[in-house]
Amino acid sequence: MSEEYKRAIELMKKHHEWMHQTINLIASENVSSPAVRMAMTCDFGHRYAEGWPGERVYAGCIYIDEMELLAIDLMKEIFKAEFADVRPISGVVANLAIYTAFTKPGDRMMALSIPCGGHISMGRGKIGGTAGAVHGLRVTYFPYNEKELNIDPDATIKKIRRSFEKGKKIKLLMFGGSVFPFPHPVKEIADVAKEYDIIVNYDAAHVAGLIAGGIFQDPLREGADTMTMSTHKTLPGPQRGAIVAYEKYAEPIKRAVFPGLVSNHHLHSIAALVIALAEIKAFGEDYARAIVKNAKALAQALYERGLNVLGEEKGFTESHVLLVDITKYGDGGTLEKKLESANIIVNRNLLPWDIREGRNYMHPGGIRLGTSEVTRLGMGPSEMEDIAEFIARVVVKGEDVDKVAKDVAEFRKEYTKLHYCFETVEDAYRYLGP
16 A cells, blocks of 8 residues: 555545534535435546537446436426526536637626625636636626625616627627625626627526525526526535526537537546436425525624624625625634634635725635535524634634634534435545545
């Protein structure tokens, strides 16, 4: 047995042991069920299946095709869509498929800026964003209301009209992002988009599980033509992507995905996705409601302990995400590391006004919190009080992080099983390897 092999096993085991002792509040993460994890080990992961089911480049796909068609049918049912493509291997690839299907390099797209919650896949070329650097799009930004923490619909409509009056056509609107605590104004802007023949996409990477649960918003009924997503955040499946849309957009999307962006597409995680979607179909509404209830409870508890959770006048959030202005106590980068040392995992995050105030992504003014994973572990509003107190002990009171870390680890002993899934016997973070 080589030293490298032993070290690899050791690192995996150490990570699993640590996860048992932490409170994970990363908004872009979740933990999948034992059934989903077991599907990830199936033989599909050794095989190739380029193309659409029934039209593969490779033989040997009899059962793989059936599995992918099952994933497509579940996606269409859950999101009330006419068409679904589950082959994108990530949310970024799903977004890139939309760019490829409906725009050409040099076209204009409107999206959120990164400090206002946009994802790097929507970014300009000068910052290395996928839209600009990979597909060559010119990115213009939605006007943003910092008080409302949302896109300004009236200012957006005016900006679209001015742009077309100047001969600067916009080909694509990209709603959604990495930080949006409140539903985006798709309905308010969609009619103007249709007037100018602009494709409307909604990036549901963060909120797909909430949309599936019927409690956030319904983009395809509100005017979106297409919706992209990743499948491992509020939708607690394997890490990959998907697109749902109206049937009239099926062919350009299919061609953009293959042969444009993927060849083989990680078939073991298609099997895992089917199980995750079946769990969402069975438990999704209850899970989504619990996520948002916990997010609101955590926000209120943090606010009462002196942390400036944004959006207080609007109830803090309607999703899983909280954004906290941390500048009273330091910067996001420093406090992220301090909280990690206390077994509380969050991520630093730019605030909408950080750039003009001279801050940067390494040391922004904010931290971002999400409640998807702690909800999955069976925690409720009373536990959100406990979590808020742990955070306040580190950030507000400046307590010793080692002492807090021990208390967090002790607290976590009561929460080891997953909820809102078919199989709950297995430990949430059990290491399944050698």
